[in-house]
Amino acid sequence: MTEPLRIAVAGLGTVGGGVVRVLAERSGDLGRRAGRKILLSQVCALDRSKRRPHDTAELRWAHSALDLAQSDADVVVELIGGENGTALDLIFAALNNGKHVVTANKSLLARHGADLAELAERKGVALRFEAAIAGGIPIVKALREGLIAHGVGAVRGILNGTCNFILTQMEATGRSFHEVLAEAQRMGFAEADPTLDVEGHDTAHKLALLAALAFGIRPTLDQMTVEGIASITPEDIAFAREFGYRIKLLGVARQGPDGVDQRVHPAMVKLGTPLADVEGAFNAVLADAGEAGPFFFAGRGAGQSPTASAVIADIVDIAGGAIGPAFGLPARELETTRPAPESARASAFYLRFQALDVPGVLAEIAARLASANVSIESMIQRGPAFGDSVAIVMITHPCPPFAVESALKDIAASDKILDAPTLIHMEPA
DSSP: OOOOEEEEEEOOSHHHHHHHHHHHHSHHHHHHHHTSOEEEEEEEOSOTTSOOSSOOTTSOBOSSGGGGGGSSOSEEEEOOOOSSHHHHHHHHHHHHTTOEEEEOOHHHHHHHHHHHHHHHHHHTOOEEOGGGSSTTOOHHHIIIIITOSSOOOEEEEEOOHHHHHHHHHHHHHOOOHHHHHHHHHHHTSSOSSOHHHHTTHHHHHHHHHHHHHHHTBOOOSTTOEEOOSTTOOHHHHHHHHHHTEEEEEEEEEEEETTEEEEEEEEEEEETTSTTTTOOTTEEEEEEEOGGGOEEEEEEEOSSHHHHHHHHHHHHHHHHTTOOOOTTSSOGGGOBOOOBOOGGGGOBEEEEEEEEESOTTHHHHHHHHHHHTTOOEEEEEEEEEEETTEEEEEEEEOSBOHHHHHHHHHHHHTSTTBOSOOEEEEEOOO
């Protein structure tokens, strides 16, 4: 008879509580699907006395999280968080002691994922992290196993529900970023300190893992450009709509012949395309699988039930014997990322200038763009809305980022330009 699979859970916050509840309520069905019983053997949390929505009175408690690495558990589920400290120590100790590990810790994996994957392989155990990217969306399994026939050339995604909620509400209400952020915090969609989300770093952690799975590279943040959404204004959102676009915070990774382009930034996404239609706190990923075509995944990217569902899916896979390489390839075969050259990162751009309403200002802007070999595809100019300034909005033809950035630096130095110019990438459909 197959022995039960014993599970230890470190961290009983929102996700950990959801995992414990599912293991308690659905252990029979999960065991039938896995082919063996799945038992919750031990738990640990920073504050054992804290009131929780699920019953913890009958649970077996460890004195500290690191004790779980020495316990009788077969699988240690790390839901503590943080890219170093106790979470990292626990995962290293658990793997070294021959225990499978399931984690939702994207920041830790973005920094240490390749080393942890190599350790897991040496010890003959699994390292699984479906819950680390886009909550309940099964994108890790899809990239690691489902889309391997023709390879993946690019992944693009809305990977942070907080930012997508903010941008959706800004568009719907015309309110400013700071007004909507305050609302998101009141509603629980944004943290008290929202820096990790709104500055793009949470998206960057997830993108590093997506790129590793898609392209067989070591996850890294060192060669990634990251920009958040705090500078997006209601005016930009309204102009985007006039041109037929919506603004989304995207994580984009593309593999070219000379390297991988990885970037996080606000982007203009064409109305009517799958990513443009993702609203509220939802996440989505679009994977270009070559001859197999594009594949689109969407769903809730956070919250107790979706994220706990992904953790449980990893546990059931392990129970069934799935202990292959964490990133699809043996860790020693993961390549060190070569950043794509600047010439391979060409894009069209949205540009907005707030300028004095005086003769020659448009000609000056156009001349400086032309001198940098940046050509204009379309333009909108609005008359004075206040004082004596006008908004001049342009969309360029594709050009290298350095060209348009150089032109904007020269334009910003003009005494006819009142504010720093705005630049937003135009994402291809």
